[in-house]
Each structure stands twice: as structure tokens, then as C-alpha cells.
Amino acid sequence: MAVVKHPTGNPTVLRQLRYGNVERVLQVLRRQGPSSRADVATATGLSRTTLSGIVGQLLADGVVTEEPAGPPSGRGRPVHRLTLNPRSAQAVGIEVGRERITVAIANAAHEVTASAGTHHAQRSGAREQAGAAMELLRDLAAREGIDLAGLGGVGIGTPGPGDTTDRRQAVADAVSEALDVPVLADNNTRLAALGEAIWGAARGAGDALHLTLSYGIGGGLVAGGLLFRGAQGAAGELGHISVDAEGPRCWCGGHGCLEQVAAVPALLRAAGRRSWERFTEAFAAGAGTERAVVDRAALAVGRALAAASSTANPRRIVLGGEVAELGPVFLGRVEGAFRRYTATRVHRGVELVPAALGERSGALGALALVFHESPLLAGYATAEAVAPQEDTAIHAS
Ligand SMILES: [Zn+2]
The missing domain is CATH 3.30.420.40 (ATPase, nucleotide binding domain)
Known part of the structure; x- marks a missing residue:
């Protein structure tokens, strides 16, 4: 198991369920493309109230946009469609290598939208490394016009054997604190393996x-x-x-x-x-x-x-x-x-x-780690298998 760091200790069940619903809405938009609220409600089985709350938050965070689908027909109101905003970040991958820090950003469509790298001093401490990674991320987002408000998770790769090292844990803690999202961390070469398997030379293997x-x-x-x-x-x-x-x-x-x-x-x-x-x-x-x-x-x-x-x-x-x-x-x-x-x-x-994938492989693997294993983003897959009627679960008590 990778190092997992939550911003506020363990995530509450409610937070997981809420994000499970958010991810459920995003998945419909991912699979069906632009969709009306009515289509999303049908596909997710979420109540109007729940869906309205989720869409309101996604619009406020800039994760989705809502536009009229065409001119109004007859006396009816124009149909609006929800669309994933390609310039909104859902996940960030970071590699803090021996000499280089690389970051990559993916949107809710799971497309990699930007990446960048910089050299760092080999002997700098975990806090400075995390700070340098945050600076690189914020500069990249600003330059590319990417909104980080809807971020759901961060993956981090660092050198060192096995599940965890003190430095890996310290970098994960600092990043989780800075961005207030769950962070997963693992060995950077292992993440490079995952990156190449999802986006690179081992794709489809x-x-x-x-x-x-x-x-x-x-x-x-x-x-x-x-x-x-x-x-x-x-x-x-x-x-x-x-x-x-x-x-x-x-x-x-x-x-x-x-x-x-x-x-x-x-x-x-x-x-x-x-x-x-x-x-x-x-x-x-x-x-x-x-x-x-x-x-x-x-x-x-x-x-x-x-x-x-x-x-x-x-x-x-x-x-x-x-x-x-x-x-x-x-x-x-x-x-x-x-x-x-x-x-x-x-x-x-x-x-x-x-x-x-060259120098980006570790950061891309860290992104894949978030999509596969983040307690919030990947939690949806488990929730779906266990409890398809999650909407009632929240109100059950
Ligand atoms: Zn050896």
C-alpha cells in the first residue's frame, strides 16, 4: 500500500460518499459527453436536490460549464448542457527525483493537460522540495490557464525502497497541507512503470x-x-x-x-x-x-x-x-x-x-496512481460495486 495522507486525518464516510456522487456525475459526462441535467439524473439515479447541490459546486469550482445547447424551440426554455471543463485540474502527479522535480496535471476527462519540470538541489529538505513542487505547479497552472479549485487528489513519487520512507512521508504531508486534498505517495520508479503502462511504451500490454x-x-x-x-x-x-x-x-x-x-x-x-x-x-x-x-x-x-x-x-x-x-x-x-x-x-x-515518456514518466505514473487508488476519486468504483443506491445511503439515518 502506498503512503496515504488525508488533509484532515481520516476522511469521513460522508466526505467519501459526497465525492463518490461527484465522481459519479463526472463519469457520466466523461462517458456521454455534454449532457443535460435530466440526462445526468437518469444516468446516476441521483435525486434532483442532490444533483443540484453537486452541479452547483462543480460550476463554482469551474470543473464543469453549462451552456445552452441551441436556440430555444417554441415556448420551451432552452436546453442547457453540462460539459467537463478541459482547463480544470482533477488530479496532479508529482515526481521529486534525485535531481529533478516534475509535475503533471490531468483534467476530469483524465487527459493530461500540462506538465513541467525543474532541477532542484539534491540536498534540500523535504519541506523545501514540497515547496518547490508547489511553486512549479502554481506557475504551470497560471501559465496554462488551469484552475486548481476542483482538485480531487495528488500522487507523489520519490526515490527510496519499499512502501514508505521518512522523506516520502514528509513530502506527502507538506503537499497535502498546502493543497488540502488527499495525497498518495510511492516509489518513483514503480510509478514510472505505471505511467508507461497507462500512457507510454507498455500501453495496452x-x-x-x-x-x-x-x-x-x-x-x-x-x-x-x-x-x-x-x-x-x-x-x-x-x-x-x-x-x-x-x-x-x-x-x-x-x-x-x-x-x-x-x-x-x-x-x-x-x-x-x-x-x-x-x-x-x-x-x-x-x-x-x-x-x-x-x-x-x-x-x-x-x-x-x-x-x-x-x-x-x-x-x-x-x-x-x-x-x-x-x-x-x-x-x-x-x-x-x-x-x-x-x-x-x-x-x-x-x-x-x-x-x-522520458522525464515525465514518474509524474504521469503518480497521476495514474490517483485515478486508480485515491480514496476519493477511485472510491466511486468501490461504492458502485457495493451500494448502487448511495443517494439513499446518505439519508438513511
Ligand atoms: Zn542490492
Whole structure:
């Protein structure tokens, strides 16, 4: 489970039910397009009074607009239609990475309407990072003419293993306080896996493995279109599969982890270089040392992916991060090793592809997390399954 932070402690049942009704109205507009109040009432089963209250709030927050559908016919009043306002934000995704903060905004139609990124000082505290993210978000919204008043949830990705870290919790607390909305937070690479599965290179794959080969190696596992976390939130940590029985001890407690062989610092160490820029230049120019180092890393990555694929049987494997950006030569070597070390039945149906979302993947994954798991936004799906007549539930007592 991700870190969940509510602005006022636990959300009351009433608040959840209310937002469940709001989300029910938005879903009708999402599915049917512009609709009259009468159509929305029929589709949702909400009473006139309840619907009127919800629409009034949505209009006030700028989430929907209401316009006459055409000239009045005869003596009747013109029919008005409710439409989702594409410039209103329903969810925000934030990645606070090691060196970069990225934010993305989506509207109630679940369309990503804006995104932006900025560098930040690596050693800044959680409060400063949250403050920088808020400043970036507000500047972006102002520049793009996006209204944040109807915001229903925020997702946050930060580095660090497992379900939670102190820093992740502190960033989530500060953002929740600043925006007064529920916040969900998780590991940023895991969210990149989800982002690529919803909007990027693993779109439509359903079951996918994601590997980010950067200064560390992180991964994520998406099963049936949803994040798979495991018992302690460590599922998909592909960087810590052991690929060398005699290898050095890793900070994670294991030995010979993939991260110790194929992350940027390992490649620099093996090639005797200090700068990644110089390394990539030499590699591109065909330098023997760099080519050999990359070949060895690709072999290890392919073997680790083979082991993971025999467990998870993904349809697609997405590779991102600086090392994957070495290009087709590297990816080809990984694929060759992968196919050598997997059973035919597993590797026949799997595709290895480069990541598609670049620096936005974590923030987009954080957006997807809100839509999938926010207690307010996603609560509707549960409420629908359990109690379709929620309108009466509020008045039951
Ligand atoms: Zn490790």
C-alpha cells in the first residue's frame, strides 16, 4: 500500500460518499459527453436536490460549464448542457527525483493537460522540495490557464525502497497541507512503470515489467494494468536480483546485485571514467573498453530480466534510464541475452521496448496512481460495486 495522507486525518464516510456522487456525475459526462441535467439524473439515479447541490459546486469550482445547447424551440426554455471543463485540474502527479522535480496535471476527462519540470538541489529538505513542487505547479497552472479549485487528489513519487520512507512521508504531508486534498505517495520508479503502462511504451500490454537503468536500478511490475507491490512493497525491485554469486555486497544487504554491475556508477568504475558524458561519447565512437563494459552489463540485465520473466510472464518489458538511452546496440545485446536465458514459451510472446515518456514518466505514473487508488476519486468504483443506491445511503439515518 502506498503512503496515504488525508488533509484532515481520516476522511469521513460522508466526505467519501459526497465525492463518490461527484465522481459519479463526472463519469457520466466523461462517458456521454455534454449532457443535460435530466440526462445526468437518469444516468446516476441521483435525486434532483442532490444533483443540484453537486452541479452547483462543480460550476463554482469551474470543473464543469453549462451552456445552452441551441436556440430555444417554441415556448420551451432552452436546453442547457453540462460539459467537463478541459482547463480544470482533477488530479496532479508529482515526481521529486534525485535531481529533478516534475509535475503533471490531468483534467476530469483524465487527459493530461500540462506538465513541467525543474532541477532542484539534491540536498534540500523535504519541506523545501514540497515547496518547490508547489511553486512549479502554481506557475504551470497560471501559465496554462488551469484552475486548481476542483482538485480531487495528488500522487507523489520519490526515490527510496519499499512502501514508505521518512522523506516520502514528509513530502506527502507538506503537499497535502498546502493543497488540502488527499495525497498518495510511492516509489518513483514503480510509478514510472505505471505511467508507461497507462500512457507510454507498455500501453495496452496489461502485464509489464519496467526497468530503469540509471545511477541506481529500479523496477516495477504492472499486473492487469495495476501496480503490483508485494507483501512489503518490494515487488519489481529488479535492480537487486543477484547476477554475480561472488559479487560485491550491495547496500540493500544482498550480494552481486544487478545495480552493482549495470548502473551508471558501475559502468564508470569498470571503464575507469568519471563522467557519464565522456563515457557515452567514447561508447558512441566505438571505444573497445566502453563497448566491453556495456556488453557485460547488457548480459547481466538480460539474465535478470529472464529470471523475472519466468516468474511474471510479462507481455512487454520496458527499459528506461541513462544506460538504456545508450540506444539500439545496448538494447539489442540485452534482448539477445534475454532470449538465450528464457524458456521459449516465455520469451516467444514478450517484446522489449525502450521507455517512451522520458522525464515525465514518474509524474504521469503518480497521476495514474490517483485515478486508480485515491480514496476519493477511485472510491466511486468501490461504492458502485457495493451500494448502487448511495443517494439513499446518505439519508438513511
Ligand atoms: Zn542490492
